[in-house]
Ligand SMILES: Cc1ncc(COP(=O)(O)O)c(C=O)c1O
């Protein structure tokens with residue numbers, strides 16, 4: 001069997017396509033801090049329209065997109081944000097909203113479907129009468145799809161309800177939409193309708209969309225004007241970013257249509273994995289491109305030994321714990337790569353002979 005490279009660590013690992021590189025090579029550029037980079041303006045205009053918001057801003061990363069959004073909404077010291085205890089902002093962004101923004105986090109438990117119970121969100125909102133003791137709640141953050149729940153989609157009805165709750169209490173609503181296009185395709189709901197109730201969204205260009213770098217935040221003109229200042233303060237104002245925006249424009253055109261295939265390949269991988277003794281995956285729980293695989297307790301293998309063995313076959317996975325592995329499918333993973341991966345796993349876990357033909 002011919003060894004091949006199959007990188008399932010994340011959808012952040014994709015390499016620019018030839019079409020992206022060609023667009024980058026001929027990109028017309030200017031100084032974006034001075035507001036003149038033509039492809040940045042084109043990308044921001046296109047993304048604002050796609051997301052149904054007044055304006056957009058290119059930022060270097062999804063982490064910075066979330067940080068800027070929270071800092072704009074919570075621009076008064078002593079502000080508090082309600083967010084999921086298993087959300088990316090709370091778990092993987094170095095507590096930046098606190099360490100840099102002085103914003104206090106009030107977590108609500110994320111349910112298995114990535115949502116937070118709406119009654120618990122409302123209960124977490126501080127009573128203004130207690131202002132002598134309490135921070136002031138100013139923002140609710142959701143995440144769609146929800147990565148740590150396995151790429152679960154938050155439905156538009158739920159987002160609308162949280163939006164109504166935010167309005168009722170004069171709060172803002174932000175969505176970490178790193179994979180919002182995955183949610184849109186999986187749910188069959190347009191992105192602009194999915195985020196209609198929000199005040200801001202951070203959209204990753206460099207995940208499922210496959211661009212090499214960047215995210216875009218969208219919101220009102222006033223929100224984006226403030227966001228541009230915070231971006232500059234954080235050192236995120238860059239110069240000839242048309243080179244990056246050129247690739248992003250290709251990514252949006254070429255790769256949004258491929259997300260459905262990513263989801264199919266993830267479901268194929270999950271259903272095949274689930275048939276292997278000692279491994280546990282719930283194929284029904286795979287809604288988009290992320291799979292969490294559990295190694296059963298009495299299994300003779302561990303997550304570490306499986307990852308190590310597969311690495312020898314060119315397959316890269318993300319080990320989450322001694323018994324848990326994450327696999328993320330993207331547009332540079334084919335059905336044949338999935339079958340190759342399954343073949344290698346079967347050989348290691350069950351001792352099946354490696355089938356040729358891959
Ligand atoms: C849900 C989610 N939000 C935000 C981010 C941050 O994006 P970046 O890695 O570009 O900072 C990631 C992962 O990278 C993510 O999975």
Ligand SMILES: C[C@@H](O)[C@H](N)C(=O)O
Pocket residue numbers: 009010011012092147
């Ligand atoms: C690990 C995390 O930061 C990244 N967003 C990923 O999903 O790979």
